[in-house]
Amino acid sequence: MKRLLVIGIDGMDPRLIDRWEGDLPNLASLTAKGSRRVLRSAFPPDSVPSWITIYTGESPVNHGVLESFNYLDKNFKQFRIDEGVFRERTFWDIASRAGKKVCVINPFLAYPPWEVNGCMVSGPVFEGGEAKIFPGDIAARHPLPPLGGIVDFPTRKTLAGFVERTESLTRQLAEFSAGLLGDLEWDLAFVCFLTLDRTQHFLWRFGDPEDPTYPGPTPYEETIKRAYRQFDTVVGDLAAASGSDTGILIVSDHGHGRRCTRVVNFNELMRRRGWLVSKARSRFDHRYLLERAKNATLQFVYDHNLEDWMFRVARFIPNRKALKKSAHIVSWGENLAQASYFAGTNPFGGIEVNRERLKSEGVDYEDFRDTLIREILALEDPDTGKRITRWARRREDVHKGKRLDVYPDVLFEMEEDYGVNWALHTDLVTNNPTHRKISGGHAMEGVFLLSGVDADLQDRQPAVQDIAPTVLDLLGVEFESDVDGRSLLVGTRNQSGAD
């Protein structure tokens, strides 16, 4: 049996590989010797739920972790999740317990590293600790590079430094990984890169003339393409360090594209239907005036390209979090329905239904959800007449599992141009005032590239929950678990998962 190298590249997008394949010789040759498919991400396609699903084979509706971090939140660096959800339950732990030697480098969220049959090295999700390695004595031969989710939020002025630093972090991790892979003995290696996602979030609009906030030619026109070329080199280097007797699997937790440029103000829709109560009883109510002033300010800032200034002064606004989500003007207890915050300002979203309130008003829950779904499906952009919604369904029609409660009652996905917003007393569809700060956003379609193995793939589309059973199958390790994912290989054993 061959050994297997899994390379995780956060946010790598299949459409961009297609577009630039001629400049990505290593990815092109691996594809020629194997198979590249579009990988379905978790819902919503955020790094945290998706990587945990990749590690465990368990869908978010079963592992129950949907947290996403919001770069626009000043406190995002304090982001923490409980790694106990997947600790010692990942594909490398199962391989390790089956006697395989593993070498695991920079797995997102899996910090501090734990004991495995081999080596595991990782860094903190954001701040609050330094990179650590198990077993500790390896660090003497291989000094640790910066690891984990080291992040800064660039402004236009600090963009050049951000790009340089991000490229350098990728290079340092790649060199360290090539050194370790060449030095240690292993059957399964997993190296995870987090930098490409950030480059795309912050640089998207500089390389996309179709983006309404494209600034014209700048030195950043090709930054994202350069990042893909850098990753192509990284893939080639890691493959070379592993030797020819190694199968290679490349996966991304989700894709990436232009972030929504328009937003749908779902709470305003709920208010107009009489399902959400605004505390502002009249046009002279201070809460009404505050909400209107906020909306007008955000629009002015967007129109005049003042976002960097706005983000500097925003911290002096008292209670700005409540203001941002219009929480100063709505109270949950009085509402029948409101837009969920669970997926941020993205095309993916949901509506929370207040069942107690429905009951007291004598409204049937299922009828009400049907009405909500009809309303969401009927949404059109008043400027273009274009349909906005791809699908809207009851949560249990989208997912089945033990943690259905982590999702809002109704789920939906819109076209890529649209995102969820919470503003009140405004138009139903407005420009996305935060687009210029974060102009790249996640997409449901990620990358799956399997190369250099003697195994045939089934015909179906791979999903993130299939990665763990497939990896173990390739290693000949049985996956005794009732998780959601199934091996993608033809005629093999790790098939037992549910749909």
Ligand SMILES: [Zn+2]
């Ligand atoms: Zn991600």
